[in-house]
Amino acid sequence: MPLFDRDTTIFRDEDVLREDYQPDSIQERDEELDAYKTALQPVVNGAQPRNIFLYGKTGVGKTVATRFLLDHLRRDVEEYDDVDLSIVWLNCNNLTSSYQVAANLVNELRPPGEQISTTGYPQQKIFDMLYDELERLGGTVLIVLDEIDHIGDDDDLLYELPRARANGYLSAGKPGIIGISNDFSFRSGLSPKVKDALCEEEIHFSPYVASELESILDQRAAKALHEDVLAEGVLPLCAALAAQDTGSARQALDLLYKAGDLARSQDVTQVTEKHVRDAQRALERGRIKQGMVELTQHGHLSLVAVLSLALEEETPARVREIYPRYRSAAEYVGTNPLVRRRMHDHLSDLAMQGILHRNTRNEGRAGGKYYVYDLDVAVEMVTDVVDDLETVDLPPNVVRQAEQTDLTAH
Numbered sequence: 001m002p003l004f005d006r007d008t009t010i011f012r013d014e015d016v017l018r019e020d021y022q023p024d025s026i027q028e029r030d031e032e033l034d035a036y037k038t039a040l041q042p043v044v045n046g047a048q049p050r051n052i053f054l055y056g057k058t059g060v061g062k063t064v065a066t067r068f069l070l071d072h073l074r075r076d077v078e079e080y081d082d083v084d085l086s087i088v089w090l091n092c093n094n095l096t097s098s099y100q101v102a103a104n105l106v107n108e109l110r111p112p113g114e115q116i117s118t119t120g121y122p123q124q125k126i127f128d129m130l131y132d133e134l135e136r137l138g139g140t141v142l143i144v145l146d147e148i149d150h151i152g153d154d155d156d157l158l159y160e161l162p163r164a165r166a167n168g169y170l171s172a173g174k175p176g177i178i179g180i181s182n183d184f185s186f187r188s189g190l191s192p193k194v195k196d197a198l199c200e201e202e203i204h205f206s207p208y209v210a211s212e213l214e215s216i217l218d219q220r221a222a223k224a225l226h227e228d229v230l231a232e233g234v235l236p237l238c239a240a241l242a243a244q245d246t247g248s249a250r251q252a253l254d255l256l257y258k259a260g261d262l263a264r265s266q267d268v269t270q271v272t273e274k275h276v277r278d279a280q281r282a283l284e285r286g287r288i289k290q291g292m293v294e295l296t297q298h299g300h301l302s303l304v305a306v307l308s309l310a311l312e313e314e315t316p317a318r319v320r321e322i323y324p325r326y327r328s329a330a331e332y333v334g335t336n337p338l339v340r341r342r343m344h345d346h347l348s349d350l351a352m353q354g355i356l357h358r359n360t361r362n363e364g365r366a367g368g369k370y371y372v373y374d375l376d377v378a379v380e381m382v383t384d385v386v387d388d389l390e391t392v393d394l395p396p397n398v399v400r401q402a403e404q405t406d407l408t409a410h
């Protein structure tokens with residue numbers, strides 16, 4: 001008997017529930033798609049494209065709507081000989097300046113053998129190279145800058161590029177920027193001149209409500225799963241849980257996928273509400289674990305301090321009890337400890353992320369009001385993460401210290 005064989009019970013095509021699957025149609029976004037389509041209309045007319053800025057929280061359909069419309073646009077303009085459309089898609093994750101974005105765009109536009117180094121040129125030189133590439137390409141060039149907020153304050157490119165034609169740098173090339181962001185503070189923090197240039201057309205994607213998520217899930221489940229696999233109430237539950245939490249379609253789809261995966265691993269033929277609830281817990285666990293791994297070193301040390309108290313059953317603990325543990329953990333790894341107030345900021349952050357639990361205690365006039373902290377996640381999960389911390393540069397002696405505390409406490 002083979003060790004592996006094909007799924008015949010739960011998934012028909014599980015890729016349909018994955019992030020990179022492009023659905024044939026976009027559900028529940030008619031207004032946004034109409035506005036987006038109108039904003040793209042000048043491209044079809046062979047005119048200078050407008051700059052478009054899409055914003056909204058994570059998982060609300062900004063990317064999928066953009067891919068959908070640009071695919072149609074690309075196909076539909078083929079009918080017109082006088083429209084020559086190119087689309088460049090750049091994810092700005094880790095690109096924290098206009099220079100880096102421009103240099104990466106140059107490389108997107110150049111053939112593999114003619115790539116430039118992304119450091120070492122004066123900024124204007126890089127902008128000129130970009131104009132040269134756009135001019136060489138000619139026609140309409142839509143430049144999609146996903147996660148555009150990573151560019152931060154260093155945003156010269158975002159008003160230089162839209163004005164390149166007006167300023168005489170381009171004649172054959174007609175660039176248009178489509179900026180996508182889930183960082184609301186980026187939009188509100190844009191200087192007026194960048195805002196004017198970049199946000200000619202703004203389209204806001206709001207979080208989905210449960211009924212909208214249900215229709216997105218319905219569309220995917222029909223293709224992804226075998227018939228009659230879902231017990232009644234499974235899709236509404238996935239939709240309701242995601243709507244209550246973030247309103248993200250990604251979260252709803254992840255829940256359904258994980259619930260199906262759990263059913264598959266149990267060799268059962270139906271996905272039930274219990275699978276969804278278990279999936280929610282497993283995903284939450286994964287999210288918190290990831291949050292812990294991504295903390296800064298002082299975040300890790302603050303967490304280790306609370307962990308060591310928890311292992312000795314000394315929690316909930318006050319900041320003045322946590323601080324000495326934190327300080328010795330920091331000294332142990334050869335890092336200057338932060339002052340108590342700054343360490344307290346880390347504890348507050350950990351509480352906001354759901355890793356620590358914070359309570360207020362009030363001891364009347366004499367004792368005053370103070371906070372106590374405890375782990376809000378299982379001790380094993382924290383020790384697990386602490387064990388793995390070598391991969392995120394936490395010095396191994398802190399890991400050992402936590403392990404020793406662990407051993408002596410059990």
Ligand SMILES: Nc1ncnc2c1ncn2[C@@H]1O[C@H](COP(=O)(O)OP(=O)(O)OP(=O)(O)O)[C@@H](O)[C@H]1O
Binds near residue numbers: 021029058061
């Ligand atoms: N209206 C929709 N119809 C069908 N599928 C959708 C819809 N909205 C979102 N999705 C699906 O949900 C997932 C997340 O959507 P998408 O990547 O477009 O979100 P986003 O707003 O771009 O998020 P982020 O800001 O994190 O990049 C994708 O799998 C996408 O296919």
